[in-house]
Amino acid sequence: MADKKSDWKETTWVSPSNIALIKYWGKHGEQLPNNPSLSLTLKNSVTKTKLRYRRLDEPVPDSEDLKVAYWFDGERNEAFERKVANYLRRLLPEMPYLTSLELEFQSTNTFPHSTGIASSASSMSAITLCLVDMEKKMGLRKPPTQDLSRRASHLARLGSGSACRSVYGGWVTWGEDGLLPDSSDRYASPLEQDIPEQWQNLRDAILIVNSDRKKVSSSAGHGLMSNHPFAEGRYRQARKHLNCMMLALQNGDEKTFVEVVESEALSLHGLLMTSSQDGLLLQPESLQIINAVRAFREKTGLMVCFTLDAGPNVHLLYRDEDKEMVQQFIQEELLPFCENKQWIDDEIGEGPYKEEIK
Ligand code: DP6
Numbered sequence: 001m002a003d004k005k006s007d008w009k010e011t012t013w014v015s016p017s018n019i020a021l022i023k024y025w026g027k028h029g030e031q032l033p034n035n036p037s038l039s040l041t042l043k044n045s046v047t048k049t050k051l052r053y054r055r056l057d058e059p060v061p062d063s064e065d066l067k068v069a070y071w072f073d074g075e076r077n078e079a080f081e082r083k084v085a086n087y088l089r090r091l092l093p094e095m096p097y098l099t100s101l102e103l104e105f106q107s108t109n110t111f112p113h114s115t116g117i118a119s120s121a122s123s124m125s126a127i128t129l130c131l132v133d134m135e136k137k138m139g140l141r142k143p144p145t146q147d148l149s150r151r152a153s154h155l156a157r158l159g160s161g162s163a164c165r166s167v168y169g170g171w172v173t174w175g176e177d178g179l180l181p182d183s184s185d186r187y188a189s190p191l192e193q194d195i196p197e198q199w200q201n202l203r204d205a206i207l208i209v210n211s212d213r214k215k216v217s218s219s220a221g222h223g224l225m226s227n228h229p230f231a232e233g234r235y236r237q238a239r240k241h242l243n244c245m246m247l248a249l250q251n252g253d254e255k256t257f258v259e260v261v262e263s264e265a266l267s268l269h270g271l272l273m274t275s276s277q278d279g280l281l282l283q284p285e286s287l288q289i290i291n292a293v294r295a296f297r298e299k300t301g302l303m304v305c306f307t308l309d310a311g312p313n314v315h316l317l318y319r320d321e322d323k324e325m326v327q328q329f330i331q332e333e334l335l336p337f338c339e340n341k342q343w344i345d346d347e348i349g350e351g352p353y354k355e356e357i358k
Pocket of ligand 1: 019020022023024025031037120159160161162163218219222268309310
């Protein structure tokens with residue numbers, strides 16, 4: 001039967017990336033983290049995904065044949081489409097009806113192409129939010145889901161661990177820990193703690209040192225933790241850091257905040273560097289930026305600190321009230337170390353949202 005345009009329905013979600021202060025590095029089982037993590041959800045670095053969906057006349061005979069297409073920036077992206085199809089197969093125990101649907105995703109990112117930033121957190125959380133919304137609209141889940149964000153977080157985790165944190169805005173934790181009420185390895189939760197004023201409006205300047213794609217994929221990197229000689233010490237350190245961070249937030253202790261954030265970033269890279277030759281991701285310019293940030297903090301006494309993802313780019317965290325001084329410092333002293341003087345001006349954000357159809 002020929003396609004009827006009226007059969008298609010759609011939903012569009014905008015979902016942000018996040019930057020971890022306490023890093024998730026090492027996992028087991030079905031995307032379960034080996035230690036709790038804590039992140040800030042960003043505002044400007046987002047993925048926008050439209051899902052078009054319709055029922056098939058007959059379910060596909062085999063899960064290998066799921067009907068899915070993925071378009072990125074207006075072009076079919078077959079590599080990512082395979083990743084999405086694998087993800088959907090992993091969701092089948094939770095969403096068995098996916099075999100009876102045809103799905104078409106159309107995505108765009110706000111981060112410039114030339115920065116090499118490809119966030120699985122924003123893309124996987126946007127896809128999942130669309131699916132959970134579709135499930136609700138079509139009445140496919142019985143009994144209906146009460147807490148859509150929790151369901152989306154739980155399912156997004158199966159696509160990419162860090163994506164489960166992007167479902168919420170602000171400060172977010174993921175992973176079971178005695179200090180965090182209602183915490184779970186299966187889904188993230190907003191941090192239930194009053195954040196002192198000085199950290200409520202944090203900004204994140206993402207300094208692009210190199211835009212090449214990562215040499216180590218996150219999944220391969222997590223895998224290298226299984227036989228890593230430092231693994232147990234690292235998981236203990238992450239829990240201790242979380243403890244210190246919670247106390248620092250309670251007491252407004254900026255010194256501890258900075259120490260924990262920077263130590264987490266360097267620990268991640270210590271683990272990377274000692275797990276494989278490809279794990280040496282920091283570049284001379286990354287270290288020059290780190291040294292300049294520390295010297296600037298020493299000189300001005302401002303609360304500025306750096307963190308890192310699994311790559312050479314440096315995230316500079318600072319307070320909104322210090323924006324003018326810090327951005328002048330970025331322009332004058334840090335951009336010379338950035339590739340084509342590129343950086344992304346981001347800040348803490350309120351989390352994903354649905355774009356209503358006009
Ligand atoms: C260094 O979430 O990308 O950014 O679960 O394999 O998709 P997968 O890994 P991913 O790992 C993120 C690691 C990190 C730290 C963090 O975000 O906590």
